Amino acid sequence: DQQVKQNSPSLSVQEGRISILNCDYTNSMFDYFLWYKKYPAEGPTFLISISSIKDKNEDGRFTVFLNKSAKHLSLHIVPSQPGDSAVYFCAASGFSGGYNKLIFGAGTRLAVHP
Amino acid sequence: NAGVTQTPKFRILKIGQSMTLQCTQDMNHNYMYWYRQDPGMGLKLIYYSVGAGITDKGEVPNGYNVSRSTTEDFPLRLELAAPSQTSVYFCASSLGLRGSNTEAFFGQGTRLTVV
Numbered sequence: 755d756q757q758v759k760q761n762s763p764s765l766s767v768q769e770g771r772i773s774i775l776n777c778d779y780t781n782s783m784f785d786y787f788l789w790y791k792k793y794p795a796e797g798p799t800f801l802i803s804i805s806s807i808k809d810k811n812e813d814g815r816f817t818v819f820l821n822k823s824a825k826h827l828s829l830h831i832v833p834s835q836p837g838d839s840a841v842y843f844c845a846a847s848g849f850s851g852g853y854n855k856l857i858f859g860a861g862t863r864l865a866v867h868p
Numbered sequence: 869n870a871g872v873t874q875t876p877k878f879r880i881l882k883i884g885q886s887m888t889l890q891c892t893q894d895m896n897h898n899y900m901y902w903y904r905q906d907p908g909m910g911l912k913l914i915y916y917s918v919g920a921g922i923t924d925k926g927e928v929p930n931g932y933n934v935s936r937s938t939t940e941d942f943p944l945r946l947e948l949a950a951p952s953q954t955s956v957y958f959c960a961s962s963l964g965l966r967g968s969n970t971e972a973f974f975g976q977g978t979r980l981t982v983v
Contacts, residue, residue, distance in 0.1 A: 797958055
């Protein structure tokens, strides 16, 4: 039972263009959403987050959009840079299965090529 | 500023052996977690703790045990290693699980192979 889904295992984008990573969730109790970035042989690092009371949050080149009615969020990276090549995890927090927890998606591997 | 430190980074175990994965954090976070990452499967929560002396099961707790005697340390114990436990294990901590307190800080991971 995947409560957080990232349906695209990989994405390839040209340097300078926009990268759009998508995430869907099923549990309406989730009220806070986060994106993490992971390089090989390292732990995930926090990138950007959004509360369920907002529909957009921006931090430099990174913007997260939340569509609560569709239970969908997306991460936009503009412009994409080769250093953005990594695995991106979407995560959701809230009350689920009897306790508050943080649930991760399967990740999307982004490759930014020159 | 160490953050979350995990040891060891790599380990090979034989079936049936036991081991403890160590995790310590220096941010005075109440919440600590253990996740495992299998290829293409994202991060699955094994156990979590909301403070010293309090632990609870996550999504995939079978075959593991934890303890939390101090705020800083959250070791994960494998009693009888099985090939299905071959994975990369991540320890993480956060201030809480509401709003911006949810931001979790991760260790570098332990790559475990059971043969």
